[in-house]
Amino acid sequence: MGKIQVLDGETINKIAAGEVVERPSSVVKELVENAIDAGASAITVEIQDGGTTLIRITDNGSGMEKEDISMAFLRHSTSKIRTADDLLTIGSLGFRGEALSSIAAVSQVELLTKTPHAMTGCRYRIEGGIEKAMEDIGCPDGTTFIVRQLFYNTPARKKFLKSNMTEAGYINDLMIRLAMSHPEISFKFINNRQTKLNTSGNGKLKDILYHIYGRDVSSNLLPVDRRDMGVHVYGFIGKPLICRGNRSFENYFINGRYIKSPIITQAIEEAYKTFTMVHKFPFAALHFELDTKELDVNVHPTKMEVRISHGQELYQFICETLKNTLCGRELIPEVKPDIKPDIKPDIKPAVKQPILPAVKPAAASAASVPHPEEQPIKKTVVPKKTPEPFETRRIQAEKAIEKPVAKPILQKSAASVPEKKPEISYPEPVKKPVSKVKEYAQYELFETGLLTKEARPKHKLVGQVFDTYWIVEYDGKMFIIDQHAAHEKVLYEKLMKRFKENKPSVQMLQPPMILSLTMTESELLERHMKDFKAMGFEFESFGGKEYALRGIPSDLYGFTGKDMVTELLDTLAGASERMRTDFIADRIATMACKAAVKGNMRISTKEADALIEELLQAENPYTCPHGRPTIISMTKTELEKKFKRIV
Structure with a gap:
């Protein structure tokens, strides 16, 4: 064991500074609290470069006497308490006497202060805990602290700070809380010469x-x-x-x-x-x-x-x-009909996307919809420049599906296929390695080849049970499809493909949605703007803390753009690293899950048939993004064993 010795004052101050001054926001907190304790009714905080190069805090409080200034920067010197018994009845925000000495130990501090009864004020400079100058000067009543080059003499501490924008966000959050804690005080926060917060100090919290x-x-x-x-x-x-x-x-x-x-x-x-x-x-x-x-x-x-x-x-x-x-309150959300953004007919990029099956009302049963083979074949005409209201997009999708299609998708049985029917080409699903968890179910699906172009015309869509599952008969087997898991997987693969290829399908909003973001949320949005755009969001700065949301990812029925953006920003809050691919996949999976048709929702035979068609084109159609199976099967032999037809 080494020889024990007493540390010098400079080392002691730097150790104490490590406990009190963690980042620039710590400096702002201690100095603003001192200004509040001094009876200030107006406090201005100005920073540059996230507070690392400059922090200026000005108040109109009681000021400091000239003879007390030097003593205020000593460790454990305070005007708030006198004895240990005072700790039991502390009414001030600051009292430990460590703030000024800790701040001065790791920065260059300049103090301007004047009491109301003094003729002149005083200017005091201290750098790295060492006094540099003290002189009389003319200044208004109150105190101004100027802190420059924070951690200039402790570079190891400085390198652990985050970006200037992130550090400024911490200070902005602090100022918001200080303003809420003392509504009777007028607070002003300036970041890089831009005013971010300015309260009136009228005492009204609302x-x-x-x-x-x-x-x-x-x-x-x-x-x-x-x-x-x-x-x-x-x-x-x-x-x-x-x-x-x-x-x-x-x-x-x-x-x-x-x-x-x-x-x-x-x-x-x-x-x-x-x-x-x-x-x-x-x-x-x-x-x-x-x-x-x-x-x-x-x-x-x-x-x-x-x-x-x-x-x-x-x-x-x-x-x-x-x-x-x-x-004791009315908590029913109010729907405001005056906010009705329209959807522009043009979708970026100009790639023809298949229409996803939409959810029909519960009253529309599968039996009420005629089979596609029983309807005349007509050509669907899409209007070119007719904007449609935002809230009618689901109705439009339903009408598009209800129109007779140009080719039959589902056959009642293999025997009902016409001999001279034109051959239909279907994309071949990509075979992925089978995981051990789903080994049994997926093995049977691959062997049977349910989702192949050869098998597609031979499917027999029997019907829906429990308003959730669709039964398909094919090749001596009964297949049960979960409509929610299937639709979720279709949406997920579409969104992920567009994100990876950086070719999002954007649904434009007219008029745009205006979002009011905090400084921290704005910083997160700006940092990850490229990733948001790759997902299909279109933003435009609207001045101050406002952003105009002009476009959202298409195919996400039931989602509002504001809800999507808020959820993404909430998840990103506190994260310093760039948005990772696994994070994107998780967020897209969540959006696909919420936008997909739900269980216990009746959809028509046509819609189920269109969903199977979409599922056939998926890269891995056998599990949803969360790993649940989309399809399970039972052979005729297994069914006959259940009924004891065979032993």
Whole structure:
């Protein structure tokens, strides 16, 4: 063991800085909290290059006395507490006395400050923990911190930072939470000379939520205000329809401090348990006022964690409050008929795509549709430049399928095939290696050759059972096709093929959908824009945080463009690496699953026949994207054994 010695002050400060200053947002958090503690009513934060080269924070608070400035940058120096007993009744945001010394240890800091009663202000510079200058200067009341070249003397720390845009996104998220935690303070955030956030400071939380999240969220909020058991909770929660795929919409504050608490998080999500879908998280902007003696905020240097002495009672209080709020409100989503984007008839690229089978109403039974052979053959004429309303695309698809086709797809039996019938060419399905899990079922399918051009005219479509499964008789076997799994696989392979070939089929929207994105979501969208376009999305910047969604992937019935984009961005939130192929495949599989015809939905014989035709052209038609079989079979021999016809 080496000889023990006391570390020097510079090393101690850098170690402390490693705990407090993790990234530029950590610097902003500590300095803005000090400005709030100083009684500021207006705070401006300006950064450049994600905060790595410049952070400027200006407030109109009480300022600092000249004789206190040097002492403020020493370790464990603070004006917030005097003794250990004060830790039990902390009412300020900052109190540990480590922020300024830690920041000064890894950056170049310049301080401008003036108290209201002083004639002049003071300018102070400190770099790497070493004082450089102090002089009198004229400046307004309050304090301005200028932090330059963060981690300039600790390059190993700097190289672990993410991109400038990502770091700026962290600061933007922080400023949003600070604005929600103190609606009585006017906050302004400037990133690379562009204003990203500017609140009025009028004390109205709903105005801030409208400014941050836009009209869609603010118009679906439920107020919460209850005082009981020594706890006062107030703020807003969202109706279930504005739930998201991650917890970024869950914000709560204790005594004005933004924190993370498993107890509060679980209580909020438990209250929404029967109101939201699985893996969806609610919107919440809640303020809790608790007795400071019930809290321990001295848990972690970043002050993001607290301990609550009566956690179980608080859990029950939150669950009961939010459930009563949700149960006493009208939560039926309103359909707004005035937003009706039209579909342009042109689809990019100009490649003829087969029409997917659409879902007909439950009343349309298979028996009510005549067989294709019994109808006259007519030619379908497609209008060239007639825009169709967005909500009628399913009806148009149904009409297209109901029209007589130019060639028979399905034969009632092998004997009914005319002798002089023109030969029909069908693509040969590609044989893939058979996995061990599906070895038995797929082996029989390959041996029988159900989905081949030779077998196709000999299929006998018997009918549908349980509004989900279609029975096909062929070559002494009974095949059962799952309509959802089959349609899902057809959609998946189409979308994946277009993505890999970078030839998406785009369904244009008129008028476009306007999306209001946060700074983090905008950064994710810009970073992965190439991949979004390869999937079939068309975006255009609409100014500020708004984007116009002009096109979405075609063939995805029942999906709105906004829902698709939101789900993709929620999944990407927090990811720093580029969108990978496996991620794309997973997302496309999810979209195909949601857009496919569902089980327990009656479709016509024609639609089932068209689905089989599409499935025949799939590269691997035997399993859906999630691995479930699309077709199973039973031989005539096995059926006769079940009925004891043979032993």
